[in-house]
Amino acid sequence: MTSAAGEHSKEAAGAEGSKQPALPALHSANPPRVCTIAGSDSGGGAGIQADLKTIQALGGYGLSVITALTAQNTTGVQAVHAPPPEFVRSQLASVHSDIRIDAWKIGMLANKEIIQVLSEDLGKYRKGKGKLAALVLDPVMVSTSGSLLLTHDSIHHLISGMLPLCDVLTPNLPEARQLLAHARNRPVRDDSATATSPTQKTKESGDDLESSLDTLKSLLSAAKELSDLGPKATLVKGGHHVMHNSEVNASLLELGGGLVLAPESQNQLYTGAQSSGQRYRGQLSGTAEPDELCVVRTDGSPWSEVLSAWYASGSSMSTASHDVDSVIVDVLYEKVGVNGGPRYTLFVKPHVQSTATHGTGCTLSSAIATFLSSGLTIELAVSNGISYVQASIARGLDSLGQGAGPLNHACTITPRGVLPPVRHADSLPSDRTPLCAALIANNISDWNLFVQHPFVEKLSCNELSKENFVWFLRQDYLFLLHYSRVWASGASSAAAARTFDDVALFAGMAASMATEAKTHTKICAAWGITEEDLQRRTKESAATLAYTRYVLDVSRSGDALELLCxxxxxxxxxxxxxxxxxxxxxxxxVDENFPENAQAFGEWIDTYADEGFQKVARKSIEAMEDRAAADCPSPERMKQLQNIWNAAVRLEIGMWDEAIDATLRREIVDAPRN
Known part of the structure; x- marks a missing residue:
């Protein structure tokens, strides 16, 4: 994978038609780039505002080309202004010439002229060599209130110019009816035969299209007929028609009586929203060559009679059955499914009782485009997109204004306790080690007292007494012995050492402590302390006991990150x-009266200043940062890590307090007698 800096180079310019690198990963330092081509919603709930929020929430990088400016709020659209088509072209050229686009999402297209410009330019871009960026088209043409947002002539241009370019078409039921009517040359018209304002209502033709998409069979037929107009796949969204569970079950028996339970997909994304459910597979009956039929059901969630009963009546226990009776069915038709042939996938989901539905279509199409940009199949992209929208509606902002509120696009975003590290060559040290930087900054007074302790300051100018230094050397020997046990305990702990890399790290750190202890013994000898004195005649003090037992306890009960903290x-x-x-x-x-002190102090200082110990310390800190980056601590988890860090810093201070102040010393544990 190329770096983010490398992507922003000449190699990325006009990249859709050039050789493409592997698709980048969502939520990475090099996220996939998704460009939304849509109108602006001044209320922030739909249009490019919803698109960009969705793309960001799901881990992509959003770009935009604005095709219309709307004056709207939660109660409706008050005015629409379309920019000149050439300005739309300029926006598109600007982003495409400089930034590789991994997926396109197209929403509201204000008029025929803008549709023509986009179909021409996107058509050129998609004729280049290399992997094509996925294109998802949400054919915005009917407002929530029933107003027709495009002229009939514009709809014809949309069908002929844009549908053949798109990978996934995502109409709701009113939009599907309009597209089908125009494709059959029987457009749904009003008395003036044109629609030019956002307040104009549609009228149904004599074909009674209102009732033509109210069964599963009609939805399947519509999805296939719309795909025949050009799209590789069509998702007909059934949100405008709530169905009964029993009705759906009966229809499924009629459509594919041989449906069998299928295994779970192995490629589900863990976005926070439930993205899986019961899957059934079979063949669609009643066709010349039976097409593959897949049914994904989440209407039975949480898949537990006990959980359903508990929460069937708010927070009180209920013995009543809580099967979801009102459901929504979305139908996906793919010309070429995962098995190589035509495939229908029905997504049966519970109807979420909420008024926070403004921007649902924009959000879903943007979510699908974002998931496609990361390399997911169409079915999985749609499945994850639907799950995200369901979760966002359930947690929507229904009291934002006086009308229908927007979805909560941030519902899957978890607050971080610490930011991920930045490993660019020119990044700041605090960005390279954000966890350590935060732990120090959050307790800077204790940290400074530790690293600038009077013990340290006296060492720096050779003013530390021999008696104080000898006391410290004796206690530090015991400390090193226990510290090697701490690391060894971590290596043998199922909670801390979950991989061979963990075991190797902790075992290696224990070995490093043994090497440090040999150097320590040599320094002690220069001060007249024999190894026999260290092992047989040194009692463990209260400060040493408190510190080592605390860290030993963490090594036995905590995980790897807690031990490293x-x-x-x-x-x-x-x-x-x-x-x-x-x-x-x-x-x-150097004090001329005590030159040997300076030499002995210097040997101790060199032990920790030399490259050997610096590498060991860096390895430990990088291990801590890597684990935090791989499994980002929540704010609550960060508080726990901070508490552990703070305690260890204060216990370090305690050992040096005891070394320079004899009144604080208490010998607790006798030395071994044999």
Whole structure:
């Protein structure tokens, strides 16, 4: 995968017709780019506003070409202004010439002239070599109130110019009726035979189209007939016609009596919205060559009689059955399904009782385009898109204004406790290690007291007494012994070490502590402390006991990230102190009365300033950052990690407090006798 910086280069210019890299991943540093070509909704619930919110929420990068400006709010559309067609062309050329587009979403097209410009230019773009960007067309032409938003002539141009270009067509029932009527040369007209304002109502023809799309059979026929006009696939949305569960079950028996339960898809996305359900497969009966029929049902969710009973009557227990009786059915027809032949997929979903439905069509088509941009099949893109819309309606903003509220496009977005790392060569250090930077910043006073402790300051100018330093060296030896056990405990913990990489990391850190202990023993010898003294005559103090047992407890009960946060202050803090002391000592003169102190202090400082320990500390911190990036902590989880970090910092301070102040020392655990 190329970097985000590399994508923004000459290689990306006019990229749809050139050799394309693999499609990037959603929610990545190099997200797929989805361009919405649609009208603006000043109320923010539909149009490009809904499109861009959806694309962002699902992990893509949104671009826009504005085809109309509307004055509207939750109560309706008050006015429409269409920009000059050449300005629409200029917008399209600007984004396409510089930025690779992975998917197009087309919504409201204000007039015939704009439709002609877009069909010409998009047609040229899609004739180039290489993988085509998916194109999803939401044929916005009938407002929620029933107003016809396009002239009949414009609808004809939409059918002839745009439908052959699109991969997925997503009409609702009124739009499907209009498209079918115009394709049959029997347009649904009003008395003036034209529609030019957003307040003009449609009239039905003598074919009684109002009742022609009220059965599953008619929806299947409509989806196929619309795909015959050019689209690779058509999704006829049934939201305008609520059906009864029993009616759907009877129709399914008639359409495909041989339906059998199918296994779950292995490619579902975990967006937060439920994207899977019971799947059935069979053959559509009553046709010359039976087409494949798939049924995806989420109307039985949560798939538990107990859960349904619990919440059937609000928060109180209910013994009544809570089967969903009112359902919506969306019908997807693909000319070439996943198995190579024509395929119908019926999405049977519960009817969400909500008035927050403004912008539903815009949101769904944008969601489908975004999922297609990441490489999903049409069926999976539609399935995940429907699930996202269902969740957004259920959590919609129904009290935003006086009319129908918009969907809650942010319903699947989880607040982060910490941002992901940025690994560009020129990124700031705080962006490379955001977790550590946050942990330090959130407790900066204790951190500074730790790394600039009087113990450290006295070391820097050779003023630390021998008695204080020897006390610390003895306790630090015990600390290193327990710390190696901490890492070993992490390596053997099922909670902390879930992979071989985890085991190798923690076991390697334990080995590093053993190597550090050998260096520590040499330094102790220079101060007259034998290994026998360290092992047999050193009692463990209260500060050492508190610190090591705390971290041992985290290693046994916590996961890998918690263990790394508990050990992080020691690893990072000593690396910090080592570098700082080496820098300060270069400016400090050696006390002529105690030159041996300076040499011994220098050996200890070199242990933590040298590249060997710096690499070990960096490995530990990078492991912590990598785990946080792979499984981003929630704000609540971040609070827990912060508490662990804070405790470890304060316990570090406690050990150095004890070293320089004899009145704080309490020897607790006797040394082993044999």
């Amino acid at each position: 508990a050990t992080g202050p020691c690893m990072l803090g000593y690396a910090e102190v080592g570098l700082r002391l080496r820098r300060l000592r270069k400016r400090t003169s």
